[in-house]
Each structure stands twice: as C-alpha cells, then as structure tokens.
Amino acid sequence: MSSDSSLSHYVITSACVDVKDGVCTTVCPVDCIYTHPEAEQYVIHPDECIDCGSCEMVCPVSAIFRLEDVPPGEQTFIAKNRDFFTDYPDYAAHHAASWK
Numbered sequence: 001m002s003s004d005s006s007l008s009h010y011v012i013t014s015a016c017v018d019v020k021d022g023v024c025t026t027v028c029p030v031d032c033i034y035t036h037p038e039a040e041q042y043v044i045h046p047d048e049c050i051d052c053g054s055c056e057m058v059c060p061v062s063a064i065f066r067l068e069d070v071p072p073g074e075q076t077f078i079a080k081n082r083d084f085f086t087d088y089p090d091y092a093a094h095h096a097a098s099w100k
C-alpha cells in the first residue's frame with residue numbers, strides 16, 4: 001500500500017465529531033471516506049483521496065479541508081485521519097462500499 005503523503009488530499013476535522021452523518025460518503029468518487037462504530041467521526045484515507053473536493057462542498061458543518069488549508073487549531077486531525085487506519089484495523093469490515 002502506498003504511503004506517499006506528499007500528494008495533497010482532504011482531511012476531516014473536529015466539526016465532524018459527534019455529527020458523523022455520512023453525507024460526504026455519498027459524493028466521494030473513490031469511496032475513500034471511512035468510519036467505525038467506535039470512532040467519533042469520519043476520516044479520509046490520505047493515500048486513496050484523489051483531491052477532488054466534492055466532499056468539502058456537501059459537509060453541513062464545514063469539517064472538511066484540503067491538507068494545505070487545515071486551520072492551525074485543527075492540525076492534529078491530519079494525523080488523526082491517518083492513524084484511524086491503524087487504530088481500527090477492522091475498518092474495512094465496516095465500510096459501506098461493496099465493490100472494493
């Protein structure tokens with residue numbers, strides 16, 4: 001699996017916490033937005049995101065930012081999005097996509 005984080009991607013930040021309505025997952029063309037029953041928010045897989053921006057436009061609480069635009073107070077969520085995939089190793093079992 002690629003771990004090239006030099007490519008830009010989008011990041012989900014604190015406003016998603018406890019909202020977690022999944023609206024962004026309905027517009028992602030590569031289905032790279034994930035969550036887990038025990039997670040408090042959705043996250044974006046940094047290596048799968050193709051940087052299209054569709055999710056950012058539909059989030060009702062403006063939780064989604066391009067990597068370069070993540071506000072100073074939200075920087076920890078960059079690692080939080082990536083760490084999700086090791087914190088919840090069974091994440092794929094909870095992914096809505098059936099074609100992956």
Ligand code: SF4
Nearest residue numbers: 028049050052053055
């Ligand atoms: S920017 Fe595009 S590819 Fe990346 S998570 Fe959002 S909708 Fe998916």
Ligand code: SF4
Nearest residue numbers: 016021022023024059
């Ligand atoms: S649309 Fe926004 S609030 Fe809803 S799950 Fe996605 S990032 Fe979270």
